[in-house]
Amino acid sequence: MSFGDGFLRFPDLFPGRRGGEPWGERSLVLDVAGGPYRVAGLAAAQEEAVRRKFDGLCRAAGTAAAVAIQVFRAPAADFLERDVRGWEYMLDMEHSRSSVLLAGMRLMARLDWAPGLTGGLWTCEAAGEEWASIFENYFRVLAAYRLLGAGGAVLHSAGVSDGTSAWLLLGPSGAGKSTSSRLCLERGASVLSDDLNAVLPAAGAPRLVRLPFAGDLGGPPGGPPSYPLKAVLRLVKGTEDRLRPISPAAALAGLVAAAPFVNHDPWRHEALLGTLERLARSVPAYELVFSLGGGLWDILRAIPA
Amino acid sequence: MSLSRLISTAWRENLLFSVLVELTYRCNLDCFFCYNDLGLRGEPMQRDEYFRLFADLQEMEVLNLTLSGGEPLAHPDFLVLGARARQLGFVVRIKSNGHALRGELARRIRDEIDPFLIETSLHGATAATHDRQTRVPGSFDRLLANLAEMRRLGLRVKINSTLTAWNEGEIEGMFALADSLGIPLQVDPEVTPRDDGDREPLQVAPSREGVLRLFRLQFERGRAAAGAAAEVARGGDDGTMPAPVHKHCGAGSSGIAIDPYGNVYPCVQWRRPVGNLHRQSIREIWRRSAGLAEVRELTGHVKEMVDAQGSGSHLLNFCPGSAAAQAGSPLALYPAAEQRRELLEQVMAEEAGRPLLPVVR
Amino acid sequence: MSSITLSTVFRRRSDVRYRRIEGEAVVLRQSAAEVLVLNEVGASVLDLADGERSVGEWIEALRSEYDADPETLTHDVLTFAGELEEAGMLEVVAP
Numbered sequence: 001m002s003f004g005d006g007f008l009r010f011p012d013l014f015p016g017r018r019g020g021e022p023w024g025e026r027s028l029v030l031d032v033a034g035g036p037y038r039v040a041g042l043a044a045a046q047e048e049a050v051r052r053k054f055d056g057l058c059r060a061a062g063t064a065a066a067v068a069i070q071v072f073r074a075p076a077a078d079f080l081e082r083d084v085r086g087w088e089y090m091l092d093m094e095h096s097r098s099s100v101l102l103a104g105m106r107l108m109a110r111l112d113w114a115p116g117l118t119g120g121l122w123t124c125e126a127a128g129e130e131w132a133s134i135f136e137n138y139f140r141v142l143a144a145y146r147l148l149g150a151g152g153a154v155l156h157s158a159g160v161s162d163g164t165s166a167w168l169l170l171g172p173s174g175a176g177k178s179t180s181s182r183l184c185l186e187r188g189a190s191v192l193s194d195d196l197n198a199v200l201p202a203a204g205a206p207r208l209v210r211l212p213f214a215g216d217l218g219g220p221p222g223g224p225p226s227y228p229l230k231a232v233l234r235l236v237k238g239t240e241d242r243l244r245p246i247s248p249a250a251a252l253a254g255l256v257a258a259a260p261f262v263n264h265d266p267w268r269h270e271a272l273l274g275t276l277e278r279l280a281r282s283v284p285a286y287e288l289v290f291s292l293g294g295g296l297w298d299i300l301r302a303i304p305a
Numbered sequence: 306m307s308l309s310r311l312i313s314t315a316w317r318e319n320l321l322f323s324v325l326v327e328l329t330y331r332c333n334l335d336c337f338f339c340y341n342d343l344g345l346r347g348e349p350m351q352r353d354e355y356f357r358l359f360a361d362l363q364e365m366e367v368l369n370l371t372l373s374g375g376e377p378l379a380h381p382d383f384l385v386l387g388a389r390a391r392q393l394g395f396v397v398r399i400k401s402n403g404h405a406l407r408g409e410l411a412r413r414i415r416d417e418i419d420p421f422l423i424e425t426s427l428h429g430a431t432a433a434t435h436d437r438q439t440r441v442p443g444s445f446d447r448l449l450a451n452l453a454e455m456r457r458l459g460l461r462v463k464i465n466s467t468l469t470a471w472n473e474g475e476i477e478g479m480f481a482l483a484d485s486l487g488i489p490l491q492v493d494p495e496v497t498p499r500d501d502g503d504r505e506p507l508q509v510a511p512s513r514e515g516v517l518r519l520f521r522l523q524f525e526r527g528r529a530a531a532g533a534a535a536e537v538a539r540g541g542d543d544g545t546m547p548a549p550v551h552k553h554c555g556a557g558s559s560g561i562a563i564d565p566y567g568n569v570y571p572c573v574q575w576r577r578p579v580g581n582l583h584r585q586s587i588r589e590i591w592r593r594s595a596g597l598a599e600v601r602e603l604t605g606h607v608k609e610m611v612d613a614q615g616s617g618s619h620l621l622n623f624c625p626g627s628a629a630a631q632a633g634s635p636l637a638l639y640p641a642a643e644q645r646r647e648l649l650e651q652v653m654a655e656e657a658g659r660p661l662l663p664v665v666r
Numbered sequence: 667m668s669s670i671t672l673s674t675v676f677r678r679r680s681d682v683r684y685r686r687i688e689g690e691a692v693v694l695r696q697s698a699a700e701v702l703v704l705n706e707v708g709a710s711v712l713d714l715a716d717g718e719r720s721v722g723e724w725i726e727a728l729r730s731e732y733d734a735d736p737e738t739l740t741h742d743v744l745t746f747a748g749e750l751e752e753a754g755m756l757e758v759v760a761p
Contacts, residue, residue, distance in 0.1 A: 012405030013333050013379045016441050019341065020331030020375070021349040021565055072331065073349070075381030096442070122331075311692055311703050320687055368685040368692060396683045396694050419681070421696045461699070 347566025430478025473515025575626030
């Protein structure tokens with residue numbers, strides 16, 4: 001299969017540049033880690049849907065933006081209809097030194113470095129939750145690359161906080177990110193997200209940064225946007241609550257596996273490894289076996305600095 | 306009766322004959338020197354608006370309809386619009402980069418549109434040079450394969466190229482490549498700014514030596530065929546030179562261009578909007594646009610200005626649209642035109658000094 | 667070239683494109699990339715070659731349009747039809 005074959009009727013016509021006919025004249029600015037991000041070319045209904053989904057993160061139209069995303073029309077006929085029931089939907093991506101191409105359900109998109117990062121998104125969805133989901137699918141990828149460029153990383157993870165510090169819980173699908181988040185929440189913790197969080201370097205120590213991409217828990221802003229990161233933990237479901245230190249190498253392996261989108265990009269391997277190695281060396285890392293008893297929250301808070 | 310006299314009539318009487326429609330600025334390549342104004346905004350033309358436009362153009366006895374872009378194949382209604390144009394009896398030309406012109410799409414174009422000509426673009430004789438321009442790796446190999454397939458399908462194809470600093474050393478190779486494919490190649494020696502005035506494309510303008518090399522090659526090739534001079538001078542839409550008339554060209558008199566937002570221009574090069582199809586029909590614009598009236602008068606002044614340049618003025622290949630873009634006025638003599646005349650005169654002098662028969666020593 | 671009579675029915679070949687300009691017609695035969703310019707009578711013949719009307723019906727239609735001697739008109743139309751058929755612009759539907 002070639003790039004886009006699974007999603008596009010005419011992969012040969014995939015946009016080679018950020019050009020075409022926008023949906024409308026509307027734009028908005030999102031204040032999300034790595035941004036602000038300006039999203040332009042929107043129809044009124046599209047703007048409304050994004051504002052609803054990213055409620056509280058939209059800034060005034062005149063706000064200066066670090067990254068510009070342009071949205072364009074694409075006809076429905078450009079996309080193949082796929083029955084996604086029963087399978088995990090993954091974007092098709094093609095990587096090169098200066099661009100990343102994405103194809104998915106009713107979306108074609110680009111990230112280009114020329115030399116700063118810019119984004120282009122082509123879709124046939126003009127409004128509503130369908131459009132908002134398409135936008136979020138693209139925005140997750142864009143944010144991952146943007147944050148990598150800023151020396152950080154987006155990670156499939158749960159992020160929990162006691163209001164002062166934060167802990168990063170790693171694991172593949174089914175490892176218990178949502179479950180462990182809920183258990184911590186029940187014990188008084190706040191959850192940044194049970195799906196995607198960002199880590200960014202800061203003077204002194206890395207910080208866990210809130211992202212608006214949540215699974216079942218977290219997401220909308222409530223509280224500070226970031227916290228000092230106290231530890232990285234690799235989750236394992238068990239019948240007891242137990243902590244075991246792991247080596248930086250083991251931590252690095254877990255972090256790399258948890259870095260979506262960019263960990264498949266051969267052009268960014270070096271950058272990703274460098275960033276995550278620095279992270280693995282700068283905070284303690286553990287394997288956390290946890291039970292449904294909820295004792296993990298006490299264990300987390302007891303981890304020494 | 307002659308076609309050139311008929312074209313003169315069209316220019317003189319303001320009879321619309323040729324229309325170029327930029328269907329979309331979406332493109333599947335990313336050529337460095339592309340002239341499209343990607344920042345242009347407006348309400349895209351809808352399918353029924355294009356149908357009305359085509360119907361009006363048919364009633365106005367327009368013969369030539371060129372579908373362009375961006376990449377016209379990327380327009381959602383490209384096949385439908387092309388088929389409608391065929392039904393209405395236009396001579397349909399398609400300006401495509403050729404990247405997607407293969408397989409089912411190529412067959413459908415042949416069967417449903419039956420274009421008179423497909424004009425594709427070649428940017429070098431090697432993958433390195435061509436792909437450098439398109440900025441899509443693999444585009445050169447793809448183009449060559451698609452050209453061969455188009456020929457097998459019986460599609461009529463032509464290759465257009467623009468001489469640049471990047472390909473000026475490969476021009477012989479480009480002609481050899483086109484010859485091997487059995488496809489005519491036309492090379493334009495001039496890089497132009499973008500339609501929004503951005504002069505970045507001029508960074509890859511060819512050198513004097515590159516242009517000289519092209520002209521010498523064209524004369525050399527033309528010696529084998531009639532009309533070498535015609536190959537390097539500008540003709541009408543299909544290359545036909547009109548019989549003498551009081552205007553310099555047919556911009557706004559026998560031809561127009563239309564962008565994806567319905568803006569109407571005197572020609573693809575002269576980006577002075579003279580109306581918009583969302584607000585007026587093409588008939589109304591053609592009859593009543595003050596901008597078009599001004600352009601028609603201007604092309605008369607352009608002819609006076611060009612004629613005043615003396616003998617060899619036709620070698621300027623003067624374009625008022627290029628003049629407006631490069632020098633701020635459709636009447637301004639811009640450097641590229643002056644260089645063109647100078648270099649053509651030089652090559653023609655070289656040709657004149659060439660012995661007609663081989664000298665036996 | 668076929669033998670043309672007043673009952674011959676012609677139609678324009680499918681690859682023919684043409685437009686009228688001030689009474690004349692510029693005609694392009696796509697498959698051969700040939701361009702012709704026809705005078706008014708030739709242009710009218712092209713209009714009338716719709717695959718339904720016979721050459722005789724053409725002459726009747728043209729008689730009202732052109733103040734020409736009927737014999738001359740008939741001769742011109744038959745000649746034009748033959749020339750356009752030979753040039754590949756027209757094809758016979760029914761003899």
